[in-house]
Amino acid sequence: MEQQATDVIIATRTALSQASALAVQYSFSVLGAVILLFVGWIISRLLHNWAYSGLSRVRGIDETLARFFSNIVRYAVLLLVFITVLGQFGVQTASIIATLGAAGLAIGLALQGTLQNIAAGIMLLVLRPFRVGESIETPAVTGTVTEIGLFATELRTADGLYRLAPNSTLWNVPVTNYSRERLRRHDLTVIIGNHEDIDAAQAALLDLAKGNPAIEQTPAPSTFIADLSKDGTSLTLRYWVGTAKWWATTRDMLRAAKRVFYLPEQPAEDPAPS
Structure with missing residues (x-):
């Protein structure tokens, strides 16, 4: 009985010692992760504001496009910080990156049409074949542009109807702009x-x-x-x-x-x- 009690005491002391060692070790990891997340969040905000301010001063860059690219910069920094935090706890970041890449490929294939609209929206906002308030005509739609988004363009027809046109239908076709020239x-x-x-x-x-x-x-x-x-x-x-x-x-x-x-x-x- 005495031997069993002694074994229990020794096992308890060993478990407490290991637990305290793990607590010290992971407390520093948790503290470092919190600090890293906080610093990463601040850096992402700073880079977001810097990218938005810089793109807004570029001639021909629409505000929607400036916000889109600045948000991409912010979320890319946050994703990098998140992966780095996971590496602090011993997680294999290479497998995470591979998983994210595979997931991105699958999502891209599933949303192929949507991505085409986004790419077309970016080109429309950069090259500006038409602007808000201009009257245009394409093989698919005719009307006055009221809003240009990343996914679709909103128009008002001559008889006062609302029309939504996916950007991909406006990019790969000839566009006649009745308002551009003086x-x-x-x-x-x-x-x-x-x-x-x-x-x-x-x-x-x-x-x-x-x-x-x-x-x-x-x-x-x-x-x-x-x-x-x-x-x-x-x-x-x-x-x-x-x-x-x-x-x-x-x-x-x-x-x-x-x-x-x-x-x-x-x-x-x-x-x-x-």
Whole structure:
């Protein structure tokens, strides 16, 4: 009995000694891990702010893109710190990195379409074929851009409808931007009879252009014969107008041309007999 009690006491002392040694050892590891996490969190915030500030000053970099890349920098630092902390406790970091790589590959294959939209969104934000507020036309969608995101672009159609277009459908196709250039050309064509004076008709067209203050005089408006047929002669007035006023001006010019060329003059009324 005494021998058994002695063995129990010795075993207890050994266990307590080992426990205290482990406590001391891991207490330093835990303390170092906490300090490392705290320092890593501060560094990630500093690098995030530095990257965002630097990218925001780069011409052509959208704010959405600056936030995206700065967040990537922050989370990459945090991931590196987390792996380093695990290494403090004896975890094999090589296997963790391999597992993360395999998981990333699997997620990338599963979200292939989404990643294509992200890549297209980055290219749209960098190259800027269109901006918010501009009117565009593609084979898939037509409308005014209201927001450009990393996954999709929001548009408002001419009849006031909301439309969401994945970025991949806007990147690999031709894009017509109706708002990008300051001036836009318009060709106004009228048909006159073969017996009518061509010079007078061309002069009348030029007078219409000069009488509209919205039409640019540099480059100057010009007229030319567009077509000849047995039914009449087609004359074209070519002029340039500010993009923002293009639609209204073309309609005003059509109305003015209608009055000059296609509305017959009303005969003067005979004076009332005295």
